[in-house]
Amino acid sequence: MxxxxxxxxQPPASEITPRPLAESRRLFLGQLxxxxxxxSGLPVALSAEGSSRSLSATLNPTYTxxxxxxxxxxxxxxxxxxxxxxxxxxxxxYAGSLKTRPWxxxxxxxxxxxxxxxxxxxxxxxxxxxxxxxxxxxxxxSMAIPWIxxxxxxxxxxxxxxxxxxxxxxxxxxxxxxxxxxxSRVLDWPYVEGLRLDEANHPLTLLCLGMYGQVLPNxxxxxxxxxxxxxxGFKSAKSIVRIRFTEQQPRTAWGRAAPEEYxxxxxxxxxxxxxxxxxxxxxxxxxxxxxxxxxxxLMFNGYPEVGSLYAGMDLKKFx
Amino acid sequence: xxxxxPQRLRHVKLALFAAALSPLLHVVxxxxxxxxxxxxxxxxxxxxxxxxxxxxxxxLTITPLRRFTGMNGLLKLRRMLGLYTFFYACLHVVxxxxxxxxxxxxxxxxxxxxxxxxxxGFAAFVLLLPLAATSPDRxxxxxxxxxxxxxxxxxxxxxxxxxxxxxxxxxxxxxxDPLLFGAVIALLLGYRxxxxxxxxxxxxxxx
Numbered sequence: 001m002x003x004x005x006x007x008x009x010q011p012p013a014s015e016i017t018p019r020p021l022a023e024s025r026r027l028f029l030g031q032l033x034x035x036x037x038x039x040s041g042l043p044v045a046l047s048a049e050g051s052s053r054s055l056s057a058t059l060n061p062t063y064t065x066x067x068x069x070x071x072x073x074x075x076x077x078x079x080x081x082x083x084x085x086x087x088x089x090x091x092x093x094y095a096g097s098l099k100t101r102p103w104x105x106x107x108x109x110x111x112x113x114x115x116x117x118x119x120x121x122x123x124x125x126x127x128x129x130x131x132x133x134x135x136x137x138x139x140x141x142s143m144a145i146p147w148i149x150x151x152x153x154x155x156x157x158x159x160x161x162x163x164x165x166x167x168x169x170x171x172x173x174x175x176x177x178x179x180x181x182x183x184s185r186v187l188d189w190p191y192v193e194g195l196r197l198d199e200a201n202h203p204l205t206l207l208c209l210g211m212y213g214q215v216l217p218n219x220x221x222x223x224x225x226x227x228x229x230x231x232x233g234f235k236s237a238k239s240i241v242r243i244r245f246t247e248q249q250p251r252t253a254w255g256r257a258a259p260e261e262y263x264x265x266x267x268x269x270x271x272x273x274x275x276x277x278x279x280x281x282x283x284x285x286x287x288x289x290x291x292x293x294x295x296x297x298l299m300f301n302g303y304p305e306v307g308s309l310y311a312g313m314d315l316k317k318f319x
Numbered sequence: 320x321x322x323x324x325p326q327r328l329r330h331v332k333l334a335l336f337a338a339a340l341s342p343l344l345h346v347v348x349x350x351x352x353x354x355x356x357x358x359x360x361x362x363x364x365x366x367x368x369x370x371x372x373x374x375x376x377x378x379l380t381i382t383p384l385r386r387f388t389g390m391n392g393l394l395k396l397r398r399m400l401g402l403y404t405f406f407y408a409c410l411h412v413v414x415x416x417x418x419x420x421x422x423x424x425x426x427x428x429x430x431x432x433x434x435x436x437x438x439x440g441f442a443a444f445v446l447l448l449p450l451a452a453t454s455p456d457r458x459x460x461x462x463x464x465x466x467x468x469x470x471x472x473x474x475x476x477x478x479x480x481x482x483x484x485x486x487x488x489x490x491x492x493x494x495x496d497p498l499l500f501g502a503v504i505a506l507l508l509g510y511r512x513x514x515x516x517x518x519x520x521x522x523x524x525x526x
Binding site: 073075077078086089139184186187257261273274275277278283285286293294 | 421490
């Protein structure tokens with residue numbers, strides 16, 4: 001709102017939490033969470049030593065981009081997560097109300113083994129890998145983030161899709177009690193995203209449970225999200241509660257809101273501009289500053305190996 | 320306070336000048352402290368755009384406010400508010416040219432022509448130019464009645480500014496702010512319409 005934006009420009013000094021205090025509060029909350037967890041049995045993947053938020057994983061060199069990782073502070077305070085508000089600062093401010101345990105992900109649709117997995121089951125489903133991916137937002141900025149997770153293909157294999165499964169639909173949690181933004185009618189909740197089955201099976205497609213050596217911060221889509229690095233960021237659904245295999249192409253939240261602006265594929269493509277702006281260049285958060293030109297956006301965000309998925313397709317038409 | 324005394328007016332103007340400059344100083348202060356957030360350029364672009372819109376509203380508020388309060392001295396502050404609208408609009412355009420296109424004028428033109436929200440915003444800015452240029456007293460006197468006619472352009476500029484803001488946000492359905500801004504402008508322009516309608520009726524009333 002107009003009025004709130006003015007306040008955001010200059011919060012009164014009394015409202016700014018001193019950094020050490022903020023950090024100790026974070027630690028305290030972490031310890032609180034750890035205490036709660038230890039009662040229900042600490043999940044194996046959460047390491048016992050160090051911060052209870054830490055999540056250990058093995059670095060996957062194949063999927064470690066050469067880019068300099070974006071600062072954690074930037075990656076965790078500049079977010080688009082409309083369930084918590086439309087300002088980039090809103091998710092970090094308001095996602096604390098999200099309860100990530102217990103958590104259940106229902107997996108159903110065109111599969112032989114429908115099931116519901118809780119967070120511990122997801123954490124144990126496959127060995128956790130750390131991968132540094134570029135993230136390109138449709139708005140023209142980008143980051144490089146060390147995610148933790150495993151290829152979604154691991155999960156797909158376990159549930160055995162039927163011959164009818166052509167697409168996967170991902171639904172995010174939409175609980176107005178925990179997510180203040182869901183009260184607004186900006187999108188038709190819940191947030192729904194989708195992939196073609198072969199896209200979902202591509203090894204780059206990551207089922208993500210952490211970043212920067214920790215479990216996901218709430219504002220980044222905790223406790224489980226998707227990361228599809230060759231597509232614009234909004235394709236990577238956050239806080240997933242349902243994974244449904246379908247024969248028909250899913251009707252995505254943004255596709256319903258503005259079909260001429262957000263296509264189903266939404267592959268990063270410098271040649272195909274958004275109606276409101278060019279996608280030829282991008283600004284890397286924390287690097288491209290006031291005195292540098294924006295950098296060129298790469299086809300498929302610099303992941304040419306996915307090109308074969310779209311052989312013969314007119315990517316201007318299927319944007 | 321029907322008429323501001325010259326001495327008093329000077330103080331009020333000085334205070335207003337400083338207050339109107341403070342949003343810029345604040346952004347500079349945050350910039351020096353590295354507190355402009357993860358995307359400083361977006362922050363600066365949006366702040367300058369926001370403040371251009373706010374000052375446009377302030378400028379348009381003078382006439383109704385003067386009417387309601389009877390404080391005619393307010394009129395003497397309108398030019399400064401108008402020039403600050405222009406000032407923040409200039410900063411906004413510089414942000415666009417500098418940060419978005421790194422002074423690549425050709426790329427900027429392509430953007431202006433290709434994207435309606437930029438076309439509209441740029442048109443609003445261009446229309447502000449003659450208003451700013453004709454603000455000195457001497458030019459104003461020289462223009463006489465034509466000055467007032469010319470400065471009615473501000474109504475068109477206000478409509479274009481609402482459209483620019485609304486269109487920019489429409490891509491992400493984030494319309495709360497543009498709606499609020501649009502409502503304020505509609506109120507301010509609506510007041511003038513009603514006012515003129517009354518004046519028209521009064522002058523055409525049969526005896």
